[in-house]
Amino acid sequence: MSESFENFKRELVSNFSARFDELRSSFLQQSPKNDGGVTSYANAIKQLPSIILQPKDENQSTAETKSEILRNVDPLKTGVSIKNTKSARNGSLIIRCEKPDDTEKISKFTNDTLGEKYTIKQLPVINPRIRVVGITNRDITVNNLSDYIIHQNDSLFIGEPYCKVEKVVPLRKDPKRFQATIEVNAATYSNIIRNGYLIVGYDDCMVYDAIDIKLCFHCCGYHHYQKQCSKKLPICPKCSGSHNAVNCTSDVLQCVNCTLLNKKHNVELATDHAVWDFNKCEAYKKAKTDFKSNILSIK
Incomplete structure (x- = not known):
């Protein structure tokens, strides 16, 4: 009885693996490639660079920063396309541009006219993280988890599927079950959190927000160690x-x-x-x- 069950289980796993590989191959063949005519969502995100303008006067307000930038670097006169702006700490202003060239333009114009009063930095694109809890398949690892997540939950991914697996570890209270931390783009993050779970193998895994910020224990400031x-x-x-x-x-x-x-x-x-x-x-x-x-x- 036990041997028959083991044979059945091995056959089931083998069939599932074969079917999964078949579906994966089919999906990859059918997925539209980015031929240059259409910009994928992942590439679109990369093409929304941001810069932060930090006044050297820590007492300056963001309103003063915005007003001074407008007087000296007028988007209409310089031809720079601004996507949006956001206030930051200590009078800083975050500017997101439509194109990488616009980021370089506004950085150069600001540095040439206000370089003595401002520090200009380009911000990297930061993707949100999600915790996936309840994985039971021991064959799932850091190397193949993204394949399972993308191909079993493809309707939740926006544009070109992106899923980076940071770690897979056993749960403290139940070592037979695992949790993973993954990184996805912003739109996909919203879909997954709204959905409430991800299918991984035969498991409906609960998902939780894993966005966190760095804390410095020297100055007690945020966003650095x-x-x-x-x-x-x-x-x-x-x-x-x-x-x-x-x-x-x-x-x-x-x-x-x-x-x-x-x-x-x-x-x-x-x-x-x-x-x-x-x-x-x-x-x-x-x-x-x-x-x-x-x-x-x-x-």
Whole structure:
């Protein structure tokens, strides 16, 4: 009985693998290729480069930045096509252009006319991440998971399918089941999260938002780590003092990021927590929401 069942199981897996390879081959043959006449969605995203203009005066507002840029680098006069703009911290302005050439133009014009007052940086395209939970097939790995996800959930992918698998690990409470972290483009992310699950093999796997932001434990700022920090003086992530966390002797917790938000926006957020207490820290939640909004705002 046991041997018959094992033979049946091997035959089932073999048939499924053969059918999967057949469907995969058929899908690849039928998928329209980008012949230059039609721009795929993935390529379209790459062709929406953004730059950030950072005023060297940290007290300058974004409204002042936008006004000064308009006076000196008029889109109509320079012929630059702007897709959209977004306010950033410390008076910075993020500008998304229609074409890579426009990004270079506005960078050059701004640098030539306002180079002494602004730092200009080009922002990389950042794709959102998703956590996929409940994979039971042990034959699925980092190397082949993207094939399963794309070809079993093709209706959720927008344009040219893109799915990068970062890791596949067993669940702590159930080592026989696995979870994966994947990266997809913004439009596909929205479809998958809205759908609520992905089919992987014979499993309906729940999906969760895995967008996160970096936190520096030297200056307590966001979007970089300590080894990338340019600040000279440390800020304690526990008490906001001018020392590292390992040298902190204070029994009073005070989040420097929530304290700064209170001063800047005249609000009364709770500050009695460390910057790494993400469940309590409203500054972290706001930074994550803003970051998520920025990388998903493809309009």
